[in-house]
Amino acid sequence: MSEREAAPAPVDICGLSLSELTALCTEAGLAPYRSRQLFEWVQRRAGAGWAEAGNISGADKARLAEGLSWGLPVPLEERVSADGTRKFLFQLADGETIETVLLDYRKDRSRSHATLCLSVQVGCALGCPFCATGRAGWRRNLSPGEITGQLLAVTARMRRENASFHVGNLVFMGMGEPFYNMNAFLQAVRILNDARGQNIGARRMTVSTAGVVPGILRLAAEAPQIGLAVSLHAGTDELRDVLVPLNRRYPLARLMEACREYVLRTGRRITFEMALTEESATETQARAVAALLRGLPAHVNLIPVNIVAGSAARRPTGARVAAFRRLLTERGLAVTIREERGADIEAACGQLRQSGAKRKGAEAICHLPSSDKTSQE
């Protein structure tokens, strides 16, 4: 290599599947069983670096470390809500920061049923007006290792309190649009699904999209077991153009066509998220939503938004939300009113942001770290 040629950047071990790791280990002259041991250290035991892989010799580690980097996102801040929700601010290798939210963690369980909400991008390009992440803009996509790394870092942290801590459910609803980082998202899913690693069932994973039509169809083709949630928020293009600007690219007619196609191909029900403000929780919108979803296996989550500082939006009254729900249920839809968690630590619905864009009072109405404590019609 000439002096002017840069050495290839080390590959992040947290973003490698077992077969990819095996290929690299073989190339380095290691026996295949070494790669299985290593994968277990990285993915199952959530090891934080080479020093922890006790059964790999120092010489082998040194050989592997030439081409492989191993480090977890660094926790800069951890905030715990009064309801137990935890929000982690992580720093990545290049200094960028992301947030990850842990919900429903119960210490008294030997095997936790915790749900982890993962980010997929640093920021987001979609610019939904009330979303703190969107307001900060898009900076870059996360790599597969940075996506799995959030789970591994949270697991390593929580196992200091409870050795049997395990994430049971994953929601890809944190910062960013997963379908605009599709390859990394799918790679992270494959790794976290691996029985020799975290072994999180695909049916225990849900991905939320603002409505990226090609992504919905690709999910149906490549990962049909993963649950799909669509941030609908409005039943008319006029209102959705404002609340979800991506609607101008994929208007409701195209979005619903893709949803019908998804159902046809997968046989799965779709969750539709409806953040409600005093302005959007109207009879007109409820009727429009019911018409859009007619005949589709669908579940609607209603999320009354929090008071939005710096925005004209207002939280709807309980009576208005109840009327909205009634209009939908009367038309045969399954409806849940979601109880938000973690709002006091800005871990709720769309409140995630980078550290540099923090604490300006913006709250959000879209992507949804949520509770399983819901009231259901």
Ligand code: SF4
């Ligand atoms: S709500 Fe979701 S899609 Fe919209 S800007 Fe925020 S992170 Fe992006």
